[in-house]
Amino acid sequence: MQNPQALQCGLCGAGQLEHYHQDKFRDYWQCQRCKLVSVAKWHRLSPQAEKAIYDSHENDLHDLGYRRFLSRVFDPVCARLDGMKRGLDFGCGPGPLLAKMFTEVGHTVALYDLYYANDASVLEHEYDFITCTEVIEHVAQPEQVLSQLMALLKPGAPLAMMTKLVIDKTRFASWHYKNDQTHISFFSRETFEYIAEQFNTDIEFIGNDVIILTKR
Numbered sequence: 001m002q003n004p005q006a007l008q009c010g011l012c013g014a015g016q017l018e019h020y021h022q023d024k025f026r027d028y029w030q031c032q033r034c035k036l037v038s039v040a041k042w043h044r045l046s047p048q049a050e051k052a053i054y055d056s057h058e059n060d061l062h063d064l065g066y067r068r069f070l071s072r073v074f075d076p077v078c079a080r081l082d083g084m085k086r087g088l089d090f091g092c093g094p095g096p097l098l099a100k101m102f103t104e105v106g107h108t109v110a111l112y113d114l115y116y117a118n119d120a121s122v123l124e125h126e127y128d129f130i131t132c133t134e135v136i137e138h139v140a141q142p143e144q145v146l147s148q149l150m151a152l153l154k155p156g157a158p159l160a161m162m163t164k165l166v167i168d169k170t171r172f173a174s175w176h177y178k179n180d181q182t183h184i185s186f187f188s189r190e191t192f193e194y195i196a197e198q199f200n201t202d203i204e205f206i207g208n209d210v211i212i213l214t215k216r
Contacts, residue, residue, distance in 0.1 A: 010141040010185065011036045012194070021172055025181065028172075034194040036142070037166055037186040044140065050182050051115050059095035070098045072210050073133050077160045078105065080214075085128035086110070090149060091135030092117055098131055126154050133162040137183045150199050153215040159201075161211045163187060 007017045009031035017038075020030040026043040030036070045053075059066060077087075084106045089099040092111045099109040110122040130149050139145050149159055164177045166188040177183060192211050196203035201213040 007040065009034060009036055010038060010139075011143050011191070012198075013143070020169060021178075023173075023178075025179075028178070028186075035166075035188050035190045037172070037188075038140075039184040041140070044184055045181055050138075053182050054093065054115060057093070059093055059097065061095055061097050061100060063097075066097060067101065070101060070133065072207060073131055073160050073162050074098060074101050076204075076206055076210065076212060077129055077131065077158060078102075080158050080212075081107070081129060084108070086125075087129040087131065088112060088122060088125075088127045088152065090130055090132045091138075098133060123148065123152065125152065127152050128154055128157050130157070130159045131161075132159065135163075136161055136187065137163045137177075137185050139185055142185055146195060146199065150201075150213075150215060155215055157215050159213045159215070161213070162209050163211070164209050165189060166191075 007029055008015050009017060012031060012034040014031050014033040016032040017029040018032060019027065020037050021028040027040040028037050029040060031038070085108075087102055087107055087109045089096055089109050090112050092099055092113045094116045096111050096117070099111055102109045110125070111117040112119065112122050130153060132149065136142055136145070153159060166172060166186045172178065178186065189205060192203060192205070196213055199213065200216055202216065204212045206212065
C-alpha cells in the first residue's frame with residue numbers, strides 16, 4: 001500500500017479518508033465528510049486500458065433488454081418534461097440508445113463522451129435535462145464533472161444519474177459492482193444527499209440505482 005496521506009476526496013476535497021476495503025486487486029477508501037468510497041489512485045487503469053474495456057462492451061441499439069434497463073431513467077425524466085425539450089446525454093458511450101429513445105418522442109439530444117463523442121462544443125449550451133447513466137462511477141473527480149453539468153442545466157431542469165449505491169461495508173466486500181476495474185467512485189444515499197446540499201438541488205431516489213437532482 002502506498003502513502004495514504006497522498007489521497008484526497010475527489011468529491012469534497014477532504015483529506016479525511018479511511019481505509020474501507022481491500023481485495024486482491026485494489027484498495028478502497030471512504031471520505032469521512034461526504035462518504036464517497038473511491039479507489040486509490042495508484043490502482044486506477046490508464047486511459048488506454050480503460051477504453052479497451054469499454055470497446056469490449058456490447059450496447060446494441062436494438063436490444064430490448066437494454067432499452068428496458070434504460071427506461072428506468074427515461075420514464076421519470078420524460079414525466080418531468082413539458083413539451084419538446086433539449087437534452088444532453090453525458091457519457092453516451094459508443095451506442096447512445098438513451099438519446100435515441102428521447103429523440104423518438106420528439107426531444108433533441110446532444111451527445112458527449114470522453115472517448116466516443118468528444119465534442120466540447122456541446123458543453124457550452126444550456127439544457128432542459130441531462131442524463132448521466134452508468135458514468136459517474138468511472139469518474140475520479142466527480143466534483144468537477146457535477147459542477148460542469150450543474151452549470152449547463154436550466155433552472156428547474158433535472159440531472160438524472162444511474163449508478164449502484166453503496167449500502168454498507170459488509171455488503172461492499174461481496175459486491176459485484178466494485179469488481180469492474182473501470183469503476184473507481186462509489187456513492188451512497190448519504191453521498192448524494194451531500195451533493196444535493198452542496199449544489200442546492202432537490203433530490204429523488206428511484207429504485208436502488210436512479211438519482212434525479214433538480215436544479216432550483
